[in-house]
Amino acid sequence: MLSVNYGNFLRKSETAKAAYEFKRPVYQFIANTVCVFCLAGAVTSGLALAYAYMATPKPVYSQELYGKAQSLNNNLSRGAALMKQGRPRGVNAYEIINKFANARPADVTLTDIVISPEQYTVKGFTPNQDSVNAYISALDFGKGKKAGVASISNNKGTNEFTIIVHVDEQKAAAKSSPQPKGSGK
Amino acid sequence: MSIVIILGNNKVSCVSLTVKDKTVNILEADSRHFDDLSSFLSSADGVKSLLSSCFGGDLKAAAEHKIYFAFTAGSGLAYKTWQAAASSFSDVSDKTFADKEDRILSLCIENVPQGFTDLYKDCVASVVSCYEDDEVYTVTSAYLPGLYINNIKEACETLGLTLFGISDIASSFCKFINCSEQQVLVRANGLTVIVNQFGSLAFMMNGDYSDSIGDIIFNMIEHYYPINNSRMNSQTVSSSDLEPFLVVPFNGLSRYNCEMSVIAAGCVVDSKMLAESNETVKSNPDKGGSKNSVIGKLRKLFEKK
Numbered sequence: 049m050l051s052v053n054y055g056n057f058l059r060k061s062e063t064a065k066a067a068y069e070f071k072r073p074v075y076q077f078i079a080n081t082v083c084v085f086c087l088a089g090a091v092t093s094g095l096a097l098a099y100a101y102m103a104t105p106k107p108v109y110s111q112e113l114y115g116k117a118q119s120l121n122n123n124l125s126r127g128a129a130l131m132k133q134g135r136p137r138g139v140n141a142y143e144i145i146n147k148f149a150n151a152r153p154a155d156v157t158l159t160d161i162v163i164s165p166e167q168y169t170v171k172g173f174t175p176n177q178d179s180v181n182a183y184i185s186a187l188d189f190g191k192g193k194k195a196g197v198a199s200i201s202n203n204k205g206t207n208e209f210t211i212i213v214h215v216d217e218q219k220a221a222a223k224s225s226p227q228p229k230g231s232g233k
Numbered sequence: 234m235s236i237v238i239i240l241g242n243n244k245v246s247c248v249s250l251t252v253k254d255k256t257v258n259i260l261e262a263d264s265r266h267f268d269d270l271s272s273f274l275s276s277a278d279g280v281k282s283l284l285s286s287c288f289g290g291d292l293k294a295a296a297e298h299k300i301y302f303a304f305t306a307g308s309g310l311a312y313k314t315w316q317a318a319a320s321s322f323s324d325v326s327d328k329t330f331a332d333k334e335d336r337i338l339s340l341c342i343e344n345v346p347q348g349f350t351d352l353y354k355d356c357v358a359s360v361v362s363c364y365e366d367d368e369v370y371t372v373t374s375a376y377l378p379g380l381y382i383n384n385i386k387e388a389c390e391t392l393g394l395t396l397f398g399i400s401d402i403a404s405s406f407c408k409f410i411n412c413s414e415q416q417v418l419v420r421a422n423g424l425t426v427i428v429n430q431f432g433s434l435a436f437m438m439n440g441d442y443s444d445s446i447g448d449i450i451f452n453m454i455e456h457y458y459p460i461n462n463s464r465m466n467s468q469t470v471s472s473s474d475l476e477p478f479l480v481v482p483f484n485g486l487s488r489y490n491c492e493m494s495v496i497a498a499g500c501v502v503d504s505k506m507l508a509e510s511n512e513t514v515k516s517n518p519d520k521g522g523s524k525n526s527v528i529g530k531l532r533k534l535f536e537k538k
Contacts, residue, residue: 050322050363050372051333054504055404057359057375057382060330063398070299070395 137165144168144189151186153179168213169198173206180209192216234260235299235397237497238287242307242423243270247287248489248497249298257498259485264493271309274381280388292392300394301500302385304377305402306423309353311376312361312403312435314457315344316369341374353378361404362432364458371457373433375401398500402426403435405499406472408507411480416460418450421472421492425450429467431458480507 053060068075132142141163148161148170156179160171168189174180180200187195198210239246246264250257265286273279288295304310317340327333341358349356356376364371382399389396403426410417416429420442427434427450434454438446451463460466470478472492479495481502486494 050337050360050365050370051330052337052360053334054360054362055375055400055408055499057357057377057399057401058396059334066395066397070397 139163139165147187147189151183151188153182153186155179156183166215168193168215170211170213171209172211173208175206177202177207180207180211184211187211187213189213235301235497235501236295237301237303237500238284239303239305239493239496240270240274240308241305243267245270245283245287246490246493248493250494250497250501252498252502255481257481257483257494257502259483259489259494259497262489262493262497264490274309274378274384277384277387277391280384281392284388284392284394292394296393296395299397299501300389301397301497302399303401303405303496303500304375304399305496306421306437309378309381310401311346311349311437312373312401313344313346313376314371314373314432314434314453316371316457317344319365319368319370322370341372341376344372344374345376349376353380355379357382359401359404361401361435362407364432371432373403373435375403375435377401400496400500402496402499403433405496406475407433408499408502408504409480409495410475410478412478416454416463416467417478418447418467418469419472419475420469427454427467429454429458429460431460 053063056063058066134141144163145161148158148168152158152172153174155176156172156174158170158172160169162169174183177200180197184195184197189195193213193215195211195213198212200207200209202208234249234251237248237250239248243266244264245267246262248259248263249261250259252258267273267283273283284295285292321340322337323333324336327336337360338358341360342356345356345358355378357379358374358376361373361375363373377399385399386396388394402421402424406419406426407428410419410428412428412430416427419426419428423438425436425438425442425446434450434457436446436450447464451467454460454463472495473490475491475495476483476486483494483498
């Protein structure tokens with residue numbers, strides 16, 4: 049095929065131009081439609097954004113309640129800090145509670161913890177008696193502190209138990225006090 | 234809708250048609266006589282008055298349609314079949330389609346028929362058909378006075394009409410006549426066109442067709458194209474009885490002049506569409522989808538796998 053406009057006295061460029069001119073209103077219409085669509089979209093989005101910005105509700109709260117909640121939060125924080133630092137009669141209550149809580153098997157529920165320099169008492173219940181044994185095995189407070197079951201009773205399928213950790217004060221004191229160098233020789 | 238204005242021997246026909254689903258629908262056709270048509274075509278104002286006469290003064294309505302012009306015998310049209318070396322049709326310096334087009338059309342102008350330039354100062358050429366051999370190309374080209382073309386363009390531009398093409402009778406016959414089995418010799422008023430699978434030949438004739446003229450024509454065909462025993466392998470048909478030879482169906486052909494309808498359709502219908510419809514018939518008669526169509530390409534892809 050030769051590169052000519054077969055059977056036409058007009059050049060290829062002239063027929064292409066005529067075709068473009070003929071379809072130009074259609075192209076214009078499409079272009080205008082797209083422009084209007086984009087413009088309308090932009091305006092609508094702008095209005096929606098503006099509305100969202102203007103219509104955002106401002107938080108309403110009572111200044112008095114806010115002050116109370118803040119002071120409560122401060123007290124709690126202070127209390128927690130004091131509890132971490134406090135050593136009444138040489139007992140680190142925070143660490144003991146932490147050990148009781150961490151050693152606890154999943155099905156054991158603790159109801160009461162009493163801490164004194166002589167002994168630590170923990171009460172709780174569990175549906176599985178083996179969990180009490182597991183709990184005792186897991187409780188490791190170091191030398192001079194032995195855990196044992198003080199009582200266990202079965203009440204309608206629930207095993208209520210009391211565990212007491214006896215503190216041998218001398219051994220505990222020996223462990224906690226630093227050993228002088230060369231003392232073993 | 235497309236409107237084709239066919240300019241003949243002091244006769245102007247106006248055909249409106251549409252092409253849909255590879256079928257040509259002739260909607261309306263009307264002819265009128267113009268004394269000294271060449272004087273109308275010799276000025277832009279003359280073409281304007283010719284156009285307003287064709288459209289009954291309603292040029293606004295015409296501006297919404299595609300406008301085509303077609304020239305037939307007796308309107309200043311000339312044909313020539315010529316040969317040139319294949320190498321002369323292209324050059325490495327030709328970068329764009331327009332460059333290649335310029336080179337080919339200047340070759341056509343170099344081969345303008347004798348006497349044509351004596352009548353008209355400048356001429357415009359178009360390629361009707363081209364048979365490409367390994368070494369030599371055989372080209373049939375049509376020629377029109379440049380003045381007519383310029384005036385038509387100017388008039389259309391002034392009136393706001395979209396001019397889609399200016400064509401000729403032989404090009405339309407080449408497009409629409411099915412010559413896959415044998416060559417067809419079409420006898421029209423003042424013109425004989427031979428269409429075969431390789432290309433075409435067109436002869437302007439003042440007198441009637443005779444056997445001696447036929448001998449000359451068939452000898453020329455055998456000279457230009459690789460066809461032996463040309464007369465035996467051809468069928469002669471009048472331009473008013475073309476219907477059995479058309480490659481696409483026409484609606485409304487019985488109501489209107491067949492020659493006029495085919496010329497008009499030849500201007501409007503794209504060659505690609507005709508090639509596709511030919512391929513569909515030849516290669517895939519029952520499957521549908523020509524080789525170049527999307528469906529055809531997909532089918533080819535799946536057939537490979």
